[in-house]
Amino acid sequence: VMLTVRFHGRRLVACLLLLLAGMGVYHLFTLNSLVDIPDRVLLSPAHLACQHPILDVKNPEIYRFFHNVDPIRCSEEPEWVSVSGSVATITGRTRKEHGDVECSFTELVRDGDDAVRRGLTTTTHDTFVFTNSDFYVVSCTAKNGKTWENTIAGIRRDEDLRSQTSWVKVPVDALKLNFLMLGFDSLSRNTFIRTLPKTYAFLTDTLGGHVMEGYNIVGDGTPQQLIPILTGKTELELPETRRRMGERAQYVNSYPFIWNDFKKNGYITMFAEDQPHIGTFQYRLRGFDASPTDHYMRPFFVATYPEYKNHPKLCLRATPRHKVFFNYVHAFMSEYKNSPKFGFAFHAELSHDDYNLV
Template sequence: MRHLRPSITVLAIISCFITIVLYYWGHLPTHRINKMPRLAETTTEKIIVERPMLHVPLNKVYNVLKDDNDSMELIDEHRQVYMIDTPGCKIPIRLINYRKDLKISKKLSNCGPRAVYLRRNDEFNIRVYIAEKTMKEYLRKSTEYECCYRYIRKHDLYFKHGKTDSRYSDCKEIKHGSTFRLEWDFINVQCYDYDSQNVSHVIYNDIYAFAKKISISTQNYKECNIKYNVLMIGMDSMSLNRVGQTMLRTVTFFKQNYWTAFRAYHKIDDNTFPNLMAVITGKNLSVISQRCSWKMDKCKDLLIWNKFKEDGYVTAYGEDYLRLPDTFTNEYAFQEQPTDHYLRPFFMNREIELSNRSTVCAGNVYSGQQLLDYALDFADVYKQDNFFGLFWLNSFSHNVNSRPENADKIFESFFNRLSYTGALTNTFIIFFSDHGIRFGQHRAQMESYFDDRMPFLFIWPPILFTGREVMKYRALVINQFRLITPYDIFDTLVDIKSISSCSNVTDIDSDYTASHSIFDIISYNRTCKEVGIHDKWCSCHNLYPLPIQDNEGMRCVSHVLAKINSMISAIKTKKCWGCMSLELRNILRVHFYYNDDKISLFYVVAFTVSPGNVSYETTVLRKNNNFEIIGPISVISSYRGLGKCTINPKERLYCLCQKIEKCSLIRL
């Protein structure tokens, strides 16, 4: 019995231990396993960091994605739904139905087909692959062909007047499977066949872009434990609503991989330039115009990528569809290369429009695809170093007949491939836009008022950041439901630079003291006025409809039309040309709203004039019995071709040119 007692005691302890293990095994919080983010497969060391906070599901941002029927009506008579609902800003959900366009959407025209493929063999060498079956389609009568490659080079006068003046290296022969050393970023491949007279003819002509790695000395830069990279991908004229409906695969990828999505990212001015400059300089348009007009090269100190370059980062900037023209053109054109890698020479070389400008090609590939491929290569090449890259895409979304839905798979593939480079471990990815659709048939709808003002913003916070900077990541998640502006993105970039340089940056400021890094919790009481959003652009209010026959609405429209004609009379035009007076054709819509104190009454009117069928939208403040136009008068119809006779390009939107009869260009 004495020997049995210890044995019984041991068995009792073991039984209790097994019971406890089985109990907790049956009650494990399995949802945490399901909530774990999908980590990038890296080419170096695998790093697994559990996120300190639960992800805010994108289906809360995109309620519309749950609705499989054609109705986009999310607001009923008994309940008001808001994008954000804070004491400082309430933005109602008003959605244009882009799904109707998907039913009649056509596929992008083919730029190719591509017969010669260039792939990286390693960091320094390129391997050639020739698709023989495809190449035969290019052959004329001959069955033999030869191919060669050459580099696209530029000389010192390349940027003069914004025109291309490229020159090339000697063309060196290549064959399937051959390799060559990468010496420049941009490559041109040509293939020839020969006729019966042994005269060569170019049958294939294509262009390719790779980031040739450059060396930057880091001996003078302060080293931190972690330096975060920045990759910014911009897409023109894409509202949060538009990307949510037309790019479902990309949005789903973000949702599944725990990206942050911002419900109230708000534009601060009309078009691309001021909204993008606010992101990369923190300055408003008046400051940029004063300091940078016709002297953009002297403004480099304002650009955030130069601040990163000072800390040893490699920089890149690229933009496609330069015929628009691009962002940095005319009075804001660079005469010198602004970043270490610059894609303007590439797209100025062989970029063409197809299918009534719905498709833009650079060589045998879509321009947007070329830009994304380069961005991916840039991030992959410098993932072990430090980089800042900004790549802006116009070709998939800018025009009235652009079809971003056809680029959905391209973007999904880009972000998916990016996740397998290993760069996401310490790289912030900022996917954003400048504004929604500003002109076209959708602008006749009331919902377009909000759509224009609400671009999209998605941010991937790197894995190392979410694990080390828990409170900053917490603020980032909370700020998904706050009013955010481009000035805040600039402050956030400054914050990333500060964290990466182990210092508090104090010499880089935006124009607005109320702007904040989104790594700090944004005030719940934030208003448009506090953050520099003009009353013209602010959407923190509901719009209430009025009949188009409403007397006050018609008086308001008449006041705006009289103002336009007054402006027209003062426009200076080229000799023998003038601007026609405009008359009201029809009123598209009339809405009103009150300001916060319920005293000031604002009208938002849209109408079409003749001749020309040009449509305008403007905001008008009613004071007693008088009207005051708030901000600029916006053109909301397609304005291509307007005002070609004006001296000042900024006045062209209000001028329908008319040739003056019996006028001679010859001065006696």
């Protein structure tokens, strides 16, 4: 019996040693192969458990999923009203073609996160200044009987709001910088490089931007990524806000958003997101009760989304919807040119379902 045990014991030890040796050889060749293949070079030191590969942006196996799409074609009729910052103007071309034009501007007022209502109406034959709202429904009638209607977005001139922001209020030990965070839903870093090469070159070469190559997702879904970015915590660490929890669910305002910290320190704040039917904080979560930032674009898209079927694809009359979105962001940065500002803009319509549209 003892001889049998010793025999099996020696054979077991030999097998284990052989297995360990085989694993060592396999590991050695695997590391060498990773170094040899350009699109799998290790970024991290070999002793770290989380290894980030450098993937070949021009890999043909990936590029076959990319293709050109037709340009966005909006209405050929020019816009009757143009917007620059906080001022809307009946265009000279419109008056030249149609004669005297009278336009009524009706406020769009936020009524919770999922509805809007109409407020006061102001009539003009020339220019209009945004005062009580960032969004207006415009209805115009020309002397020749022609009519035009659209919903427009700009940055209202709120003097009380402007008086609350100043570089003097920013802490002396702060960086004293303006902040604009711009995101594209469902767009990876490599896809950004593939679809927006000029923008990437401008960010990295001209501006000298830093690319966070080690950044990775921390959950499944848009909220799981943006909540940690904007609060420093995961959803599980924060108050319950899921719609399906009924009365137990709090509004998302209960989260410690970073824009609240900027607001407390003298900054003006903005949050813009399109695609209201799949909003980051509304699709699965309860949304906001009070407006989360000083300027908040959701009411605009809540008002216009049901009307998309009446406009050319991806357009609001003669303007691509993504341009309306980015014009609003640009207007925010321009209107507060000399004030400290924090903006977070998250665009989804072009990238969420088909990155070829970007």
